[in-house]
Amino acid sequence: MASGPYYRSYVRQFPFLSVMSTALVWFRRDLRLTDNPALLAALQHHRHVIPVFIADFEAEAPWQPGGASRWWLHHSLAALQRNLASRGSGLVIRQGDSLPVLQQLLRDSGATAVYWNRLYEPALVARDKGIKTALKEQGVEAESFNSALWREPWELKTGGGDPYRVFTPFWRNLSSQLPPLTIDPAPERLPAPANPPASLPLEALDLLPGIPWDQGFYAHWQPGEAGAFRALERFVDQGLDGYHTRRDLPAASASSRLSPHLHFGEIGPQQVRAAIERASAGRAAIEGDAEHYLRELGWREFGHHLLFHFPHTPEQPMYARFAAFPWRAPRDYAADLQAWQRGRTGIPIVDAGMSQLWQSGWMHNRVRMIVASLLTKNLLIPWQEGARWFWDTLVDASLANNTLGWQWAAGCGADAAPYFRIFNPVLQSEKFDPEGAYIRQWVPKLAAVPADVIHAPWTAKPARLAQARLRLDHDYPLPVIELAASRDRALAAYQELKAG
Numbered sequence: 092m093a094s095g096p097y098y099r100s101y102v103r104q105f106p107f108l109s110v111m112s113t114a115l116v117w118f119r120r121d122l123r124l125t126d127n128p129a130l131l132a133a134l135q136h137h138r139h140v141i142p143v144f145i146a147d148f149e150a151e152a153p154w155q156p157g158g159a160s161r162w163w164l165h166h167s168l169a170a171l172q173r174n175l176a177s178r179g180s181g182l183v184i185r186q187g188d189s190l191p192v193l194q195q196l197l198r199d200s201g202a203t204a205v206y207w208n209r210l211y212e213p214a215l216v217a218r219d220k221g222i223k224t225a226l227k228e229q230g231v232e233a234e235s236f237n238s239a240l241w242r243e244p245w246e247l248k249t250g251g252g253d254p255y256r257v258f259t260p261f262w263r264n265l266s267s268q269l270p271p272l273t274i275d276p277a278p279e280r281l282p283a284p285a286n287p288p289a290s291l292p293l294e295a296l297d298l299l300p301g302i303p304w305d306q307g308f309y310a311h312w313q314p315g316e317a318g319a320f321r322a323l324e325r326f327v328d329q330g331l332d333g334y335h336t337r338r339d340l341p342a343a344s345a346s347s348r349l350s351p352h353l354h355f356g357e358i359g360p361q362q363v364r365a366a367i368e369r370a371s372a373g374r375a376a377i378e379g380d381a382e383h384y385l386r387e388l389g390w391r392e393f394g395h396h397l398l399f400h401f402p403h404t405p406e407q408p409m410y411a412r413f414a415a416f417p418w419r420a421p422r423d424y425a426a427d428l429q430a431w432q433r434g435r436t437g438i439p440i441v442d443a444g445m446s447q448l449w450q451s452g453w454m455h456n457r458v459r460m461i462v463a464s465l466l467t468k469n470l471l472i473p474w475q476e477g478a479r480w481f482w483d484t485l486v487d488a489s490l491a492n493n494t495l496g497w498q499w500a501a502g503c504g505a506d507a508a509p510y511f512r513i514f515n516p517v518l519q520s521e522k523f524d525p526e527g528a529y530i531r532q533w534v535p536k537l538a539a540v541p542a543d544v545i546h547a548p549w550t551a552k553p554a555r556l557a558q559a560r561l562r563l564d565h566d567y568p569l570p571v572i573e574l575a576a577s578r579d580r581a582l583a584a585y586q587e588l589k590a591g
């Protein structure tokens with residue numbers, strides 16, 4: 092295992108490393124043992140490794156993990172604990188401010204090094220930089236690695252030397268310099284010291300909800316590295332062929348559902364790419380699907396690139412002129428926001444999406460775009476409200492991708508849908524869920540409504556709804572907003588911004 096060009100170059104770089112020493116491997120959102128560069132480097136250069144996880148959510152403020160992310164994290168850490176135990180090691184869990192906790196662990200264990208994989212959220216970049224400097228100043232070897240992206244956000248620049256703001260040239264550049272595909276297997280054994288530092292029990296982190304709203308999640312997800320492999324395998328076997336066309340159909344379950352696994356680093360983009368390239372090699376019929384899929388992973392890289400270079404974007408529009416957009420005031424939109432959050436807008440595709448989100452912690456990409464458009468355009472509610480709700484309820488909540496998605500939908504971000512292009516949720520529903528299968532799954536009250544009226548039940552004759560045992564405004568709400576008029580209002584607001 093400790094061989095190959097990577098190892099040789101590393102030893103050249105750090106000839107002072109002692110093979111008798113101990114290193115802490117600080118796990119964060121890289122909760123895997125396969126293809127984990129920090130873990131690999133620690134094993135190559137130290138006799139013992141101590142895997143560590145520190146719950147330091149305050150450092151992520153104001154973007155501490157939301158409820159659904161905490162649920163995922165709990166189960167992902169449990170899976171990592173099992174995985175480490177099966178290799179003769181264990182996870183040391185601690186809680187608090189990362190630097191003093193690491194310093195205490197170094198003292199407790201006699202370790203002389205800390206290895207970790209990098210994160211890209213602005214607050215964490217700053218924290219980690221400070222930690223690296225402080226540790227080095229006290230003579231500790233502190234090294235960080237890239238486990239999450241094909242290319243670091245600072246490696247890609249436009250011809251003029253600036254960060255990218257448009258996806259197509261970004262992708263052209265990135266796809267022409269993807270890193271070589273070498274995947275390091277998980278180590279078979281992890282040499283633990285005789286007396287590893289004490290660990291808190293996982294339950295002490297209190298990550299699971301007090302009120303059990305998470306019961307539906309268990310049927311949909313298997314957090315952890317093994318679950319990530321299973322999802323990837325399932326996608327390669329059943330989803331890749333036809334991905335290009337079927338990915339937009341929410342009822343088809345045709346996308347990979349790898350987003351939470353990627354977010355928590357239970358699998359890395361190199362591993363996913365290797366599997367996709369292996370599966371599509373020599374199969375001309377699915378080359379287009381594979382290409383399209385890798386391009387979606389390119390959007391993920393683009394999101395990280397933007398977040399790194401434009402750290403204000405989780406809270407502020409990318410373009411300052413949008414800060415003056417005439418959104419409605421909170422007291423005016425509070426009831427509509429609540430209807431949207433609870434899936435009670437009366438617009439079936441929107442309610443189905445919000446119900447899928449609440450019940451499973453995830454929503455199909457096409458439907459994310461539809462619900463975001465309704466919120467920001469028809470309802471004129473600031474995109475930050477939607478981003479916050481997604482942050483709390485998505486198991487894949489990622490500051491990079493969520494910010495990109497919301498700014499794209501609201502028309503105020505990099506390479507965004509122009510504000511004046513307003514989705515009609517009924518037409519979207521007819522096009523992408525023609526039989527209403529997705530709506531029926533997530534809004535059972537509409538299960539018996541015929542396909543020709545399920546997308547806009549308020550347009551149906553009451554007798555047709557009666558056959559389906561549905562009374563509008565009683566069993567299911569009337570639309571919270573009139574679509575055509577609210578579209579005009581949104582366009583007028585946009586004109587006001589342009590004129591202002």
Ligand code: FAD
Pocket residue numbers: 338346347348349350351353354387388389390391392394454455456457459460463481485487488489490492493494495496497500
């Ligand atoms: P697949 O179609 O299988 O795609 C594979 C992977 O590519 C995904 O797992 C994801 O990592 C990446 N990807 C795909 N589409 C996008 C995209 N548009 N932007 C960035 N990366 C993408 N994605 C998140 O991971 N976290 C979020 O918090 C998030 N918030 C979003 C909010 C809005 C308003 C919108 C419109 C999109 C958001 N997305 C977010 C992007 C996208 O919806 C999800 O990545 C996708 O639905 C995940 O499902 P999948 O893994 O089956 O995707």
